[in-house]
Amino acid sequence: MAKDLTLLLIIALPLIGFAINGLFGKKLPKTLVGGLATGVVFTAFILATTLFFGLHGTQIVKLFNIIDFEQLRINASFQIDALSVWMTLIITGIGSLIHLFSMGYMSHDEGYHKFFTYLNLFIFSMLLLVLGSNYFVLFFGWEGVGMCSYLLISFHYNDAEKGLANSLAGRKAFIMNRIGDVGLLLALFMLLGQFHTLEFLQIGKALEANPALQGGALFLITLSLFIAATGKSAQIPLFTWLPDAMAGPTPVSALIHAATMVTAGIYLTVRSNFLFELAPATKDIILYVGLATTLIAAFMALRQNDIKKVLAYSTVSQLGLMFVALGFGAYTVALFHVTTHAFFKALLFLGSGSVIHGMHEEQDIRKMGGLAKLMPITHFTFLIGTMAIAGIPFLSGFFSKDEIMAQALHHNPVVYGVLVLAVSMTAIYMFRLYFLTFQGQFRGGAALQSKVHESGLSMTLPLMVLALLSVFGGLLNLPGLFIKSTAHWFDHYLSHGTFGLSSVHNAHLDFSTAMGLMLFASAIAIGVMIWAYLNYAKKGAIAKADEALSGWEQLSAQKLYVDEIYHALFVKPLLALSDFTGKVLDIQLLRNGVYALADGILNTANLTRKWQTGFLSSYLFWMVFGLIIFVAYYILKLSVWH
Amino acid sequence: MSLQIISIILGSLTLASALMVVLSKHPVRSVIYLVITFFLITSMYIMMNAQFLAVVNMIVYAGAIMVLFLFVLMLLNLNKEVEPMATRGSQLAAFIAGGSLFLVLITALKDTLILGQSYRENHSQIGLVKELGNLLFSKYIVAFELTSILFIAAMVGAILLAKRENQIIE
Amino acid sequence: MQAATSIGTSLDFYLFVSFALFTIGAIGAMTRKNMIVLLMCIELMLNAVNLMLVTFSTYYNNGDAQIFVFFTMVVAAAEATVGLSIIIMAYRNLKSIDIDMYNKLKN
Numbered sequence: 001m002a003k004d005l006t007l008l009l010i011i012a013l014p015l016i017g018f019a020i021n022g023l024f025g026k027k028l029p030k031t032l033v034g035g036l037a038t039g040v041v042f043t044a045f046i047l048a049t050t051l052f053f054g055l056h057g058t059q060i061v062k063l064f065n066i067i068d069f070e071q072l073r074i075n076a077s078f079q080i081d082a083l084s085v086w087m088t089l090i091i092t093g094i095g096s097l098i099h100l101f102s103m104g105y106m107s108h109d110e111g112y113h114k115f116f117t118y119l120n121l122f123i124f125s126m127l128l129l130v131l132g133s134n135y136f137v138l139f140f141g142w143e144g145v146g147m148c149s150y151l152l153i154s155f156h157y158n159d160a161e162k163g164l165a166n167s168l169a170g171r172k173a174f175i176m177n178r179i180g181d182v183g184l185l186l187a188l189f190m191l192l193g194q195f196h197t198l199e200f201l202q203i204g205k206a207l208e209a210n211p212a213l214q215g216g217a218l219f220l221i222t223l224s225l226f227i228a229a230t231g232k233s234a235q236i237p238l239f240t241w242l243p244d245a246m247a248g249p250t251p252v253s254a255l256i257h258a259a260t261m262v263t264a265g266i267y268l269t270v271r272s273n274f275l276f277e278l279a280p281a282t283k284d285i286i287l288y289v290g291l292a293t294t295l296i297a298a299f300m301a302l303r304q305n306d307i308k309k310v311l312a313y314s315t316v317s318q319l320g321l322m323f324v325a326l327g328f329g330a331y332t333v334a335l336f337h338v339t340t341h342a343f344f345k346a347l348l349f350l351g352s353g354s355v356i357h358g359m360h361e362e363q364d365i366r367k368m369g370g371l372a373k374l375m376p377i378t379h380f381t382f383l384i385g386t387m388a389i390a391g392i393p394f395l396s397g398f399f400s401k402d403e404i405m406a407q408a409l410h411h412n413p414v415v416y417g418v419l420v421l422a423v424s425m426t427a428i429y430m431f432r433l434y435f436l437t438f439q440g441q442f443r444g445g446a447a448l449q450s451k452v453h454e455s456g457l458s459m460t461l462p463l464m465v466l467a468l469l470s471v472f473g474g475l476l477n478l479p480g481l482f483i484k485s486t487a488h489w490f491d492h493y494l495s496h497g498t499f500g501l502s503s504v505h506n507a508h509l510d511f512s513t514a515m516g517l518m519l520f521a522s523a524i525a526i527g528v529m530i531w532a533y534l535n536y537a538k539k540g541a542i543a544k545a546d547e548a549l550s551g552w553e554q555l556s557a558q559k560l561y562v563d564e565i566y567h568a569l570f571v572k573p574l575l576a577l578s579d580f581t582g583k584v585l586d587i588q589l590l591r592n593g594v595y596a597l598a599d600g601i602l603n604t605a606n607l608t609r610k611w612q613t614g615f616l617s618s619y620l621f622w623m624v625f626g627l628i629i630f631v632a633y634y635i636l637k638l639s640v641w642h
Numbered sequence: 643m644s645l646q647i648i649s650i651i652l653g654s655l656t657l658a659s660a661l662m663v664v665l666s667k668h669p670v671r672s673v674i675y676l677v678i679t680f681f682l683i684t685s686m687y688i689m690m691n692a693q694f695l696a697v698v699n700m701i702v703y704a705g706a707i708m709v710l711f712l713f714v715l716m717l718l719n720l721n722k723e724v725e726p727m728a729t730r731g732s733q734l735a736a737f738i739a740g741g742s743l744f745l746v747l748i749t750a751l752k753d754t755l756i757l758g759q760s761y762r763e764n765h766s767q768i769g770l771v772k773e774l775g776n777l778l779f780s781k782y783i784v785a786f787e788l789t790s791i792l793f794i795a796a797m798v799g800a801i802l803l804a805k806r807e808n809q810i811i812e
Numbered sequence: 813m814q815a816a817t818s819i820g821t822s823l824d825f826y827l828f829v830s831f832a833l834f835t836i837g838a839i840g841a842m843t844r845k846n847m848i849v850l851l852m853c854i855e856l857m858l859n860a861v862n863l864m865l866v867t868f869s870t871y872y873n874n875g876d877a878q879i880f881v882f883f884t885m886v887v888a889a890a891e892a893t894v895g896l897s898i899i900i901m902a903y904r905n906l907k908s909i910d911i912d913m914y915n916k917l918k919n
Contacts, residue, residue, distance in 0.1 A: 242716050288896070350659070401911070476714065607877055609919050612917065612918060612919050613915065613918060614914075614915025614916065614917050614918030614919075615911070615912055615915055616911045616914070617728065617732055617841075617842045617843070617845075617851070617912075618732070620733075620841050620842045621735055621736060621739050621842050622840075624739045624743055624842070625739055628739070628742050628743050628746050629749065630709065631743075631746050631747065632749075635746065635749055635750050648885060651826065653823075653825060653826075653829045656829060656830050656833065657829065657833065658881055660833055660836045660856060661834075661836055663836075663840065663849075663852060663853070663856060664836055664837075664839065664840035664843070664844065664853065669848055669849055669856065669861075672852060673852065676852050676855070676856065676887065678860070679856065680859070683859055683862075684862055686826065686829075687863075687866055690826075690866060690867065690870040692866045692869070692878060693860075694834070694882075695866060695878055695881055695882065698882065698885060699862075699885070702885050702889055703855070703859070703885070706889065706891045706914055707855065707888070707889060710892060710893065710896055711848060711851070711852065711892075711896070714848060714896045716850060717900065718848075718899075718900070719896070724919070726845060726910065728843050728845060733843055734843070735842075736839050736842035737839060737841065739838070739839075740835045740836075740839035740842070741835075742877075743834075743835055743838060744832065744835040747834075747835075748828070748894070751824060751827060766869075766871075766873055768869060768870070768873055768875045769866075769869075769870070769876065770874060772883075772897055773875055774878055774879065777875045777876070778882070780881045781857055781876075781879075782879050782883075785866070785883060786887065789883065789886045791814060792886065792887070792890055793886075793890060795890075796889075796890035796893050796894055797893070799893075799894050799897070800893045800894055800896070800897040801897075803894070803898060803900070804897040804900050805898035806900065806904075
C-alpha cells in the first residue's frame with residue numbers, strides 16, 4: 001500500500017474509533033466498544049510497522065492547505081521519517097496494550113464507552129502531534145492532548161466523595177499546560193517572523209544554509225519552546241499537575257502521564273534539534289532545570305505512601321533525566337530513554353492498576369503487603385519493572401540510564417555526581433515501593449485479604465508483554481563494548497533518519513571509562529536492592545505513620561510544600577484580584593456608576609419639568625423672551641458685527 | 643403744521659386708549675376702549691392714503707369682531723364679575739419682558755436709514771381701491787380663493803364647537 | 813434718525829406707535845387673566861403689525877404689504893370666531909374664564 005495512504009489511515013483510524021464510540025457507544029455492547037477502540041489502535045500499530053520496515057529517508061504527505069496567502073502558507077501535512085515513525089510505534093503499540101488493559105479495568109464503570117472515546121481521541125491527537133510536518137499541526141495535536149488529558153483526569157467528576165478533587169486536578173493540569181502553551185505560541189510567532197514558514201524541513205534547511213541567523217532571536221525561540229516542554233513534560237516549575245493527575249483512572253496515568261503525552265516535550269526538543277544546536281545558552285538552561293527536577297522529584301518520592309503518587313514523582317524525575325540528556329545535546333540518548341521509560345513505566349502503572357483493582361480501590365501502600373502470593377503475575381511483572389527502572393544490569397533501563405550518565409561524565413563530572421545521587425534515590429524509593437507492596441505481612445485487614453485476587457487475562461496480558469519489552473528493550477541500543485556489529489542501532493537509526501541529527505554526535509567514552517561506569521552503576525543498583533531487601537523484608541520495616549516522620553521525611557512527604565508555595569504566590573493574589581474586580585470595580589464603578597447616571601438624568605428631568613407650569617401667561621412670557629433674543633441677535637448681526 | 647399736530651394727537655390718543663384696554667377692570671370697558679383704538683388706527687390709515695384698508699379695518703374689526711366679543715361677553719354674563727389680579731411677581735416679569743421688547747425694537751430704529759420724507763410728499767396712490775384690486779386679483783388670486791375655504795372652515799368649526807352636546811344619562 | 817420735515821409726518825413716528833402698541837398688547841396678554849381680554853390684546857398686537865405694514869407700504873410705494881394686511885385681517889377674523897367658540901365651550905366645562913384654571917398640562 002502506498003505510504004501516504006498508510007499514513008492517512010494511521011491517523012484516521014483512531015478518529016473513526018472516536019466518532020463511532022462517541023456517537024453510538026451507549027447503545028453498543030461493551031465488548032464491541034472496547035474491542036473496536038483497541039482494534040483501531042492495534043491496526044494503526046500494524047500499519048506503522050509496515051511504514052517502519054519500508055522507511056526511506058524523509059517523506060512529506062500533504063493533505064490540504066489551512067492558510068494560503070502569499071506571505072503565509074500553512075498546510076496540513078505530515079512527515080514520515082525515523083523519529084515520527086518511532087514515536088508512532090510507541091504510541092500505538094503501548095496504546096493498544098493499554099486499551100486492552102482498560103477493557104478489563106474499566107469493565108465495571110458506567111462511563112465505559114466515554115472512556116474509550118476519549119482514549120481514541122487522545123491517540124488521534126498524539127499522532128497528529130508526532131506526525132505533523134510543521135509546528136502548526138504539532139500545535140494542533142499539542143492542544144488536543146492537553147484537552148484529552150483534562151477530560152480523562154477528571155473522568156470521575158461525578159464521584160460522590162472524590163468528584164470535586166478529580167475535577168480540580170483536571171483543571172490544574174489544564175491550566176499548567178496552558179501556561180506552557182503560551183511558550184509554544186510565542187515560539188510559533190517568532191519562528192514565523194524569522195523564517196516565514198513553520199515546516200520543520202524548511203526551517204532546518206534555512207538554518208543549515210545560513211547559520212548566521214543565530215543570536216538573540218534563536219535564544220528566545222528555543223527558550224519559549226522549552227517553556228512549552230516544561231508545561232507538557234512536567235519540569236520545574238510546572239510539574240505539580242502530574243502528581244495531582246493521578247486522580248484519573250490508572251490506564252490514563254499509564255498512557256498519558258507515563259508513556260506518551262509527557263514525552264511530547266522531549267519530542268518537540270528533538271524535532272527542533274537544529275534550533276537548539278545554535279542556542280547553547282538554552283541548552284544549559286535545559287540541563288540545569290532537568291537536573292534540578294530529577295533530584296527534587298526523586299526526593300519527594302522517597303516518602304510518598306500512595307502507590308500512584310510514587311510512580312508519578314518517579315515519572316517527573318525520569319523526565320528530568322531525559323532533559324539532562326537533551327541539555328548535553330544527546331538527542332538520540334534521550335529518545336532511547338523515552339522508549340525504555342515508556343516500556344517500564346507503563347508496566348509499573350498498569351501493574352499498580354492491577355494491584356488497585358485487586359485491592360478493591362485501595363491505594364495506600366501502608367495497607368498493602370504480602371501481595372506476592374496473592375497476585376503472582378502482577379508481582380512478577382512489577383518486580384521486573386522495578387528492576388528496570390532501578391538500573392539492574394542488562395535490563396532496558398540499565399542501558400538507557402547508562403548512556404545518559406556517560407554523556408554527563410564526559411561533559412561535566414559535577415553533573416554526573418548529582419545524577420548518581422538521583423539514580424540512587426530512584427532505586428531506593430522504587431524498591432521501597434516494591435517491598436512494602438508485595439512483601440511482608442498483609443496490613444489491610446483480614447476482610448480485605450480474603451477478597452484480593454489476581455486480575456483477569458485482559459489485564460495481565462499487557463503486563464506480560466510490557467515485561468518482555470522491559471527486559472529486552474535494551475537490545476535496541478547496546479553500547480557496543482563487546483558486540484560491535486549491532487551496537488548503537490537505535491542511535492544510527494534515528495540520527496540517519498531525522499533531519500539535523502546526523503550532524504550531532506554523541507560523546508563516546510573509551511573502553512575502560514565505559515566499563516567502569518557500567519560497573520559503578522550496577523553496583524549502586526544491586527547494592528540498593530540488597531539494602532532494601534534487608535531493611536524491609538528481613539527487618540520488617542514498614543512505612544511510618546504520619547506523626548512519626550522526622551524532619552526531612554516530613555519535607556519529602558509534603559512534597560517540599562511546593563503546592564502550598566504556589567498557592568500563596570500565585571493563586572491567592574489572583575483570587576484577591578478577581579475578588580477586587582468583582583466586588584469593588586464591578587459593583588462600585590459599573591453598577592453604581594450606571595445607577596448614578598440614570599439618577600442624574602431623572603433629577604434633571606424633574607427639574608426641567610417644572611418649566612411646564614400650565615399657565616398661559618408664563619408661556620407668553622417665554623415667547624416674548626425668545627422674541628427679544630431673536631430680534632436682538634439680528635440687530636447685532638446687522639449693525640455691530642458687520 | 644396742522645397735519646403734524648393731528649398726527650401726534652392721533653398717535654398719543656391711540657396709545658392712551660390701548661393702555662386703557664389693558665388696564666381697565668371691566669371687560670366691557672376694555673371692549674369699548676379697543677373699539678376706540680380701532681377708530682384711531684383707521685384714521686391713521688386714512689392719513690397715509692390707505693383708503694381700502696381703512697374701510698376694511700372699520701367694517702371687519704370694529705364692526706364685526708368687536709360686536710362678536712361683546713356678544714360673548716353678554717352671553718357669559720360677566721358684566722359684574724371682577725377677575726383676580728395677577729401676582730406681583732408675574733406682573734413684574736411681564737413688565738420687564740415687555741419693556742425689554744420695546745427697548746430692543748427701538749434700538750432697531752437707531753441707525754437705520756429711513757426715507758425721512760413726509761408721506762404727503764410721496765403722494766402714494768397705492769392705497770386706492772383700484773390699485774389694490776389690480777394687485778389682489780392678479781398676483782394674489784390663489785390666496786384670495788383660499789381665504790374662502792378658510793372662512794368656511796372657521797364657520798363650520800365655530801358652529802360645531804359651540805353646539806350644546808346632548809346629555810348622556812348614565 | 814434722518815432729519816425729517818417734521819416728526820409728526822415721518823415714518824419713524826408711526827413705527828414708534830406701532831412698537832408701543834405691540835408692547836402694550838404683549839404686556840396685556842401676559843398680565844390679564846380674563847380669556848376674552850386676552851384675545852383682545854392679541855387683536856391689539858395684530859393691529860400694531862398691520863399699522864407697521866401699511867406704513868412701509870406707503871413709504872416704499874409697494875402694494876404687496878397692503879395685500880398682506882388684508883389677508884392678516886381675514887385670518888384674524890376667522891381666528892376670533894373660533895377662539896370665541898372655544899371660550900364658550902371652556903366656560904361650559906369649568907364655569908370660569910380665568911386662564912389660570914386651565915393648567916391641566918402642568919408638568
